[in-house]
Amino acid sequence: MNKFMSEALNEAYKGLEERGIPIGSVVVKNGEIIGRGHNRRMQRNSAILHAEMDALESIGRQPASFYSDIVLYTTLSPCSMCSGTILLYKIPHVVIGENRNFLGEEDLLRDRKVIVEVLDDRDCFEVMRNFILSKPLLWNEDIGT
Amino acid sequence: MNKFMSEALNEAYKGLEERGIPIGSVVVKNGEIIGRGHNRRMQRNSAILHAEMDALESIGRQPASFYSDIVLYTTLSPCSMCSGTILLYKIPHVVIGENRNFLGEEDLLRDRKVIVEVLDDRDCFEVMRNFILSKPLLWNEDIGT
Numbered sequence: 001m002n003k004f005m006s007e008a009l010n011e012a013y014k015g016l017e018e019r020g021i022p023i024g025s026v027v028v029k030n031g032e033i034i035g036r037g038h039n040r041r042m043q044r045n046s047a048i049l050h051a052e053m054d055a056l057e058s059i060g061r062q063p064a065s066f067y068s069d070i071v072l073y074t075t076l077s078p079c080s081m082c083s084g085t086i087l088l089y090k091i092p093h094v095v096i097g098e099n100r101n102f103l104g105e106e107d108l109l110r111d112r113k114v115i116v117e118v119l120d121d122r123d124c125f126e127v128m129r130n131f132i133l134s135k136p137l138l139w140n141e142d143i144g145t
Numbered sequence: 146m147n148k149f150m151s152e153a154l155n156e157a158y159k160g161l162e163e164r165g166i167p168i169g170s171v172v173v174k175n176g177e178i179i180g181r182g183h184n185r186r187m188q189r190n191s192a193i194l195h196a197e198m199d200a201l202e203s204i205g206r207q208p209a210s211f212y213s214d215i216v217l218y219t220t221l222s223p224c225s226m227c228s229g230t231i232l233l234y235k236i237p238h239v240v241i242g243e244n245r246n247f248l249g250e251e252d253l254l255r256d257r258k259v260i261v262e263v264l265d266d267r268d269c270f271e272v273m274r275n276f277i278l279s280k281p282l283l284w285n286e287d288i289g290t
Contacts, residue, residue: 045205060190084229
């Protein structure tokens with residue numbers, strides 16, 4: 001597996017260990033991971049700490065120029081909130097583990113000139129599918145359905 | 146002024162007192178304020194705590210049905226991130242203090258059937274204009290430019 005997606009998946013597994021929703025994300029700049037996080041809905045009683053948000057928040061405040069060459073890795077296709085955040089900071093490149101369990105706002109991102117790569121990774125798919133099957137209500141809550 | 150927008154503006158003033166960015170938001174359900182917040186970029190070294198996010202986070206985890214009749218008040222037109230969050234949770238109605246200092250994703254929200262009202266409130270406009278004039282770099286950071 002892509003080494004950065006592997007790290008995002010490790011974040012997803014961390015979330016699972018914490019009895020949370022197993023979605024992970026890392027932020028890469030100049031070939032190095034500079035931020036990482038995972039969904040913390042359960043752990044923090046949070047409506048906004050999706051994995052991508054948690055990873056971006058781990059870096060704290062930054063000027064716009066900081067985001068101009070980063071790559072955001074996420075194990076699952078980004079929802080409207082996370083996609084909106086990608087657009088706010090003009091993050092140019094997003095790599096997605098899989099989008100079969102959930103298809104987020106990939107079309108909107110591409111329309112706005114974000115490079116969107118989908119790896120269709122089996123491990124990212126499996127961890128999410130198993131979670132959705134075991135905790136469908138919690139999953140629905142996380143995607144607002 | 147609209148009484149709920151007045152409370153959102155009070156949140157903006159709280160942010161200003163804390164040497165933060167003066168944008169405020171309240172969440173209204175059944176005619177009562179059930180959540181409130183303000184931009185905490187400075188206060189929390191945060192990339193994601195815009196006013197609307199802070200107000201929604203103040204309510205914590207909720208099922209999708211919870212959001213189906215809420216009204217989100219915000220002193221300033223919502224950026225891509227906050228608009229994406231509105232779409233994620235299918236918040237049906239957003240009331241905006243003003244959009245002359247910053248025009249967010251109102252068109253996208255309307256395209257997705259969100260009711261968007263703009264009050265063009267003078268006080269909301271003034272507090273934001275004064276802040277932008279006094280701290281333009283911080284403002285640019287907050288909107289990713």
